[in-house]
Amino acid sequence: MILTVTPNAALDITHHLDRLRPHGSNRVRAVAERAGGKGVNVARVLHALGHPTVVTGLVGGITGRAIRAELAAAGLTDRMLAIPGESRRTVAVVEESVGDTTVLLEPGPVVGVEEWERFLHHLDTLLPGAAAVVLSGSLPRGLPRDAYAQLLRHAHAHGVPAVLDADGAALRAALPAGPALIKPNADELTAATGLADPVAAARALHAAGAGAVVASLGADGVIAVTPHGSWHARGPERLAGNPTGAGDAAVAALTLGLVTRTPWPDRLAEAVALSAAAVAAPLAGDFDPAVHRALRPRVNVRHLAPFAAEEPDPCP
Amino acid sequence: MILTVTPNAALDITHHLDRLRPHGSNRVRAVAERAGGKGVNVARVLHALGHPTVVTGLVGGITGRAIRAELAAAGLTDRMLAIPGESRRTVAVVEESVGDTTVLLEPGPVVGVEEWERFLHHLDTLLPGAAAVVLSGSLPRGLPRDAYAQLLRHAHAHGVPAVLDADGAALRAALPAGPALIKPNADELTAATGLADPVAAARALHAAGAGAVVASLGADGVIAVTPHGSWHARGPERLAGNPTGAGDAAVAALTLGLVTRTPWPDRLAEAVALSAAAVAAPLAGDFDPAVHRALRPRVNVRHLAPFAAEEPDPCP
Numbered sequence: 001m002i003l004t005v006t007p008n009a010a011l012d013i014t015h016h017l018d019r020l021r022p023h024g025s026n027r028v029r030a031v032a033e034r035a036g037g038k039g040v041n042v043a044r045v046l047h048a049l050g051h052p053t054v055v056t057g058l059v060g061g062i063t064g065r066a067i068r069a070e071l072a073a074a075g076l077t078d079r080m081l082a083i084p085g086e087s088r089r090t091v092a093v094v095e096e097s098v099g100d101t102t103v104l105l106e107p108g109p110v111v112g113v114e115e116w117e118r119f120l121h122h123l124d125t126l127l128p129g130a131a132a133v134v135l136s137g138s139l140p141r142g143l144p145r146d147a148y149a150q151l152l153r154h155a156h157a158h159g160v161p162a163v164l165d166a167d168g169a170a171l172r173a174a175l176p177a178g179p180a181l182i183k184p185n186a187d188e189l190t191a192a193t194g195l196a197d198p199v200a201a202a203r204a205l206h207a208a209g210a211g212a213v214v215a216s217l218g219a220d221g222v223i224a225v226t227p228h229g230s231w232h233a234r235g236p237e238r239l240a241g242n243p244t245g246a247g248d249a250a251v252a253a254l255t256l257g258l259v260t261r262t263p264w265p266d267r268l269a270e271a272v273a274l275s276a277a278a279v280a281a282p283l284a285g286d287f288d289p290a291v292h293r294a295l296r297p298r299v300n301v302r303h304l305a306p307f308a309a310e311e312p313d314p315c316p
Numbered sequence: 317m318i319l320t321v322t323p324n325a326a327l328d329i330t331h332h333l334d335r336l337r338p339h340g341s342n343r344v345r346a347v348a349e350r351a352g353g354k355g356v357n358v359a360r361v362l363h364a365l366g367h368p369t370v371v372t373g374l375v376g377g378i379t380g381r382a383i384r385a386e387l388a389a390a391g392l393t394d395r396m397l398a399i400p401g402e403s404r405r406t407v408a409v410v411e412e413s414v415g416d417t418t419v420l421l422e423p424g425p426v427v428g429v430e431e432w433e434r435f436l437h438h439l440d441t442l443l444p445g446a447a448a449v450v451l452s453g454s455l456p457r458g459l460p461r462d463a464y465a466q467l468l469r470h471a472h473a474h475g476v477p478a479v480l481d482a483d484g485a486a487l488r489a490a491l492p493a494g495p496a497l498i499k500p501n502a503d504e505l506t507a508a509t510g511l512a513d514p515v516a517a518a519r520a521l522h523a524a525g526a527g528a529v530v531a532s533l534g535a536d537g538v539i540a541v542t543p544h545g546s547w548h549a550r551g552p553e554r555l556a557g558n559p560t561g562a563g564d565a566a567v568a569a570l571t572l573g574l575v576t577r578t579p580w581p582d583r584l585a586e587a588v589a590l591s592a593a594a595v596a597a598p599l600a601g602d603f604d605p606a607v608h609r610a611l612r613p614r615v616n617v618r619h620l621a622p623f624a625a626e627e628p629d630p631c632p
Contacts, residue, residue, distance in 0.1 A: 023416040062385065098339075104409065
């Protein structure tokens with residue numbers, strides 16, 4: 001079983017309309033809603049691939065109830081912890097005449113120290129059954145900056161490898177606790193390191209404590225810096241669609257690769273293909289199986305030049 | 317007790333942010349939510365004025381539960397009927413740097429014939445205790461066009477005078493059933509009659525079956541066409557603020573005037589003052605008591621020339 005942790009789980013609401021008139025009154029034509037947050041999206045992809053998953057995190061209030069009702073409807077195993085605060089909503093306003101989307105992100109609940117302690121104990125009851133744990137997304141207000149480092153230490157105590165998808169201060173504070181893998185995107189790489197070159201930035205995060213760094217670069221695919229080598233993997237073409245959830249699909253593929261000890265080039269090809277298949281599906285957490293099958297053998301994986309920490313430089 | 321009926325009750329969500337970036341990802345700074353729909357707003361104003369009210373209408377799903385939780389928190393007496401569909405949300409995105417608002421209106425549930433029959437029976441149990449009934453707002457999908465006419469006939473059967481605040485086809489189909497009072501705004505007047513002149517349009521709606529017509533004209537105040545005369549009432553100045561809910565405050569004032577048989581000029585002065593006090597309050601259903609008190613004696617009410625249906629023309 002793969003456990004996914006979504007500290008700031010959300011109800012993702014999608015409003016479909018022809019065109020958004022700012023400062024006007026807009027009648028929404030159709031409404032869709034589902035449970036969201038990056039960890040939930042990762043679990044949805046793993047579940048669709050037939051892999052047993054358990055979803056945990058913090059949910060509260062009436063929005064929390066709506067999140068849990070949708071998790072049940074989707075067939076996901078829900079071990080969320082209920083808190084007193086009200087879970088956040090996200091609203092995606094899709095303009096069908098324009099093909100573009102405006103997103104509103106509520107801040108979510110404020111989590112108290114006592115609730116966080118309860119969650120750490122709750123996690124300790126779930127980790128013994130996990131082959132890997134995915135820690136994903138933003139942290140709710142009120143949590144310590146090193147909240148992900150704390151979760152990582154609990155995973156280590158149970159011998160469970162952890163994949164972390166976080167950014168900014170939460171990511172930097174977590175690196176010393178040694179996540180097995182992190183998956184920043186290009187902006188997060190630069191924000192975390194101040195380096196514009198993604199390979200140099202990934203190497204810096206690897207040096208700061210991440211077991212492996214796989215950075216998603218959109219249509220340019222992924223680069224990976226690992227103790228076994230560095231690679232660049234990319235698909236044959238740029239796909240149109242909804243990029244939200246593409247990173248979560250990549251995390252799902254990389255976590256499966258970690259659990260099954262698949263060779264790195266194959267893990268990366270799978271991450272690129274599944275990520276592209278997620279772009280081709282309209283909702284985050286979904287992927288297009290036909291695109292996945294078609295792209296998988298067409299992903300190009302190229303070895304990058306070794307660097308100091310990987311192999312001794314023959315010409316010092 | 318005044319009964320308010322909100323067939324398409326809503327959860328009104330307000331998102332506060334600095335500036336909305338269309339086609340971008342927007343972090344919401346603060347979130348507020350409350351039960352809404354025009355009838356609920358009217359009840360909130362009556363409740364704040366100390367008048368006993370009962371709130372009914374149709375609510376369903378998890379959003380329906382959120383609506384009911386907020387009604388209870390606000391101290392309103394909730395006799396909503398639960399239906400299987402999911403109640404609608406409205407999202408008002410308030411840009412604080414611009415002072416402007418973008419509104420998204422979900423369509424709401426589809427109501428079946430059997431649920432509508434249940435609601436008519438439910439209404440029959442509430443009408444015996446009512447001094448007046450307010451029928452307000454849009455109709456959910458699935459209802460017959462003459463749904464308001466049906467509600468009006470049930471009110472008549474119990475001898476309860478009805479105030480109707482509806483527009484378009486729902487308004488036109490309701491007129492033959494003889495509401496005691498309707499309160500269109502300027503756009504609704506024109507849409508219902510095709511007439512640009514508000515007094516002529518109000519007279520046409522009076523002739524079509526409305527006992528009295530009070531039309532709200534924004535900063536120009538209100539005009540009234542009644543069997544006892546026609547008036548124009550307006551406040552001393554234009555107020556800045558949130559016009560949403562101003563019409564509902566006017567309906568509250570006019571319904572109180574109906575119940576207490578207050579002379580028309582006083583009813584209209586109260587409607588204008590309470591409406592302006594609602595503009596001065598940030599949320600629909602609230603009003604600023606200081607503005608209400610200060611404006612009330614300063615509203616100017618002017619008698620309009622009589623017309624044919626009111627008094628015989630002395631010079632034919």
